Amino acid sequence: QDGARAENDWSGHLARIVEAQDRAAFAELFAHFAPRVKSFLMRSGATPTLAEDCAQEVMATVWNKSHLYDPTRATVSTWIFTIARNRRIDALRKDRRPEPEDLPWGPEPEPAAADVMAMQQETEMLRVAIRALPDAQRELIEQAYFGDLSHREIAARTGLPLGTIKSRIRLALDRLRHAMK
Amino acid sequence: MTELIKHHLTDTLLTAYTAGNLPEAFNLMVATHLSLCDTCRAQAEALEAVGGCLLAECGTEAMAADALEATFARISTGTAVPARRRDSCSVLPQPLRDYVGGDVSTIRWKPVGMGVRQAILPTSNAASARLLFIPAGAAVPDHGHRGVELTMVLQGAFSDEMDRFARGDVEVADEELEHMPVADPGEDCICLAVTDAPLRFNSWIPRLVQPFLRI
Ligand SMILES: [Zn+2]
Ligand SMILES: [Zn+2]
Numbered sequence: 001q002d003g004a005r006a007e008n009d010w011s012g013h014l015a016r017i018v019e020a021q022d023r024a025a026f027a028e029l030f031a032h033f034a035p036r037v038k039s040f041l042m043r044s045g046a047t048p049t050l051a052e053d054c055a056q057e058v059m060a061t062v063w064n065k066s067h068l069y070d071p072t073r074a075t076v077s078t079w080i081f082t083i084a085r086n087r088r089i090d091a092l093r094k095d096r097r098p099e100p101e102d103l104p105w106g107p108e109p110e111p112a113a114a115d116v117m118a119m120q121q122e123t124e125m126l127r128v129a130i131r132a133l134p135d136a137q138r139e140l141i142e143q144a145y146f147g148d149l150s151h152r153e154i155a156a157r158t159g160l161p162l163g164t165i166k167s168r169i170r171l172a173l174d175r176l177r178h179a180m181k
Numbered sequence: 182m183t184e185l186i187k188h189h190l191t192d193t194l195l196t197a198y199t200a201g202n203l204p205e206a207f208n209l210m211v212a213t214h215l216s217l218c219d220t221c222r223a224q225a226e227a228l229e230a231v232g233g234c235l236l237a238e239c240g241t242e243a244m245a246a247d248a249l250e251a252t253f254a255r256i257s258t259g260t261a262v263p264a265r266r267r268d269s270c271s272v273l274p275q276p277l278r279d280y281v282g283g284d285v286s287t288i289r290w291k292p293v294g295m296g297v298r299q300a301i302l303p304t305s306n307a308a309s310a311r312l313l314f315i316p317a318g319a320a321v322p323d324h325g326h327r328g329v330e331l332t333m334v335l336q337g338a339f340s341d342e343m344d345r346f347a348r349g350d351v352e353v354a355d356e357e358l359e360h361m362p363v364a365d366p367g368e369d370c371i372c373l374a375v376t377d378a379p380l381r382f383n384s385w386i387p388r389l390v391q392p393f394l395r396i
Contacts, residue, residue, distance in 0.1 A: 023253070026253075027249060030248075030249050030252065031249075034244045034248060034249075034252075035241035035242055035243060035244055036236055036237070036239060036240070036241055037236070038241075038242040038243075038244060039239050039240045039241050039242040040235075040236050040239050042242055043239060048242070051242065052244065052245055052248065055244065055248075056244075056248055056251055056252045056255060057255065059252045060252050060255035060256045060259055061259075061262070063256045063259075064256065064259045064260065064261050064262050065261075065262045067261065068262065068264055073226060074226065074229065074230065074233065075230070075233055077233035077234070077236050077237045078226075078229050078230045078232065078233025078234075078236075079233070080233075080236065081229060081232040081233045081235070081236040082229055082232070084236065085199075085200070085201040085232065086201070088201060089201050093305075095204075095205040095208070095305050096205055096208075096304070096305075097201075097205075097208055098205075098208050098209045098212040098213070098276035098279065098280070099212055099265065099276065100211075100212045100213075100215035100216045100222065100265075100274075100275075100276060101216040101265050101274055101275045101276070102264040102265050122230075123230050123233065123234065126230055126231065126234055127234040127237065127238070130231065130234050130235070131238070141231065141235070142235060144196060144197075144200045144202070145199075145200045145231065145232050145235050146235070146239070162227045162228070162230075162231070165227045165230055166223060166224060166227040169223040169226045169227055170219070170220070170223040
């Protein structure tokens with residue numbers, strides 16, 4: 001029932017954390033995402049104890065990195081996914097995870113509401129498309145993201161339905177780059 | 182600068198990077214390329230949106246009763262994470278500077294013959310990463326590959342049987358490819374190379390020394 005509903009836009013909660021260190025906003029974010037992060041980590045092979053510890057660490061990182069979140073480039077789910085993934089690599093593989101440099105920020109501190117909305121809608125369309133995939137293909141994608149499918153095994157087999165989200169992100173990046181000139 | 186890049190990472194590599202399933206040396210290659218290439222960065226961020234959708238739908242596991250308080254305690258002892266800003270004056274993007282401990286001047290090169298030098302970077306054993314220094318106009322000995330080898334140019338350019346590769350370009354070599362990269366005459370060429378298997382050299386001298394060079 002939860003999955004059938006469109007996901008809420010959580011970016012306002014992050015903005016309240018950045019602007020006012022709003023603990024109530026964080027508590028709501030936590031109630032929604034911490035159990036999902038824990039489930040994601042357990043499906044990736046973590047024990048319940050390790051998953052609990054990592055999920056708390058992930059949510060603490062959400063607070064400490066909240067000023068770096070850009071709602072025109074990712075939904076909150078996507079952004080938290082990247083934090084959980086990095087934490088999983090630290091905890092389960094004990095590898096270092098080199099991170100790319102951050103993109104230069106444009107001069108306007110306020111993201112355009114239309115861009116935030118568009119990113120939200122396109123991610124929702126992507127979610128619907130993934131849900132509609134044939135079981136075998138969706139399982140392959142889940143294996144790649146939750147499991148430990150190596151880059152050789154992933155090959156070109158996943159055929160992910162990325163649709164227009166790619167061009168949306170590319171446009172956002174272009175705009176950022178031109179804003180810096 | 183970034184729109185001049187012609188040779189990009191494959192979707193397979195970007196998917197595996199996004200999902201967190203690459204060996205450390207390959208992660209380093211992808212993070213370095215994404216620092217220079219907005220095209221692949223957009224593709225990687227689109228693939229991250231797939232991960233976000235799966236996270237949103239992967240179900241829930243109840244957290245411990247005191248989890249929220251425990252998390253606030255972690256927050257109070259943590260610090261805000263600073264942005265890792267682009268520094269376009271450096272030859273080495275930030276992910277590489279983290280491994281080297283500075284920019285090009287701090288690399289500790291070891292000669293590997295014919296003027297070519299290398300510096301092995303410390304990564305987990307599943308794959309290896311090294312920086313290569315090819316003097317202007319010089320060649321890397323003719324060789325084949327036992328696994329996947331990715332080479333990205335950081336300074337100068339090189340050409341081989343496939344094409345010409347300049348800053349940011351990645352050459353993906355596999356078992357099929359035998360090549361002899363030659364640096365452009367104008368400038369010394371510096372590359373990042375990662376591989377998941379030892380290289381296969383065709384002349385007997387490099388083959389003899391290969392175990393000592395760890396390439
Ligand atoms: Zn690229
Ligand atoms: Zn090669």
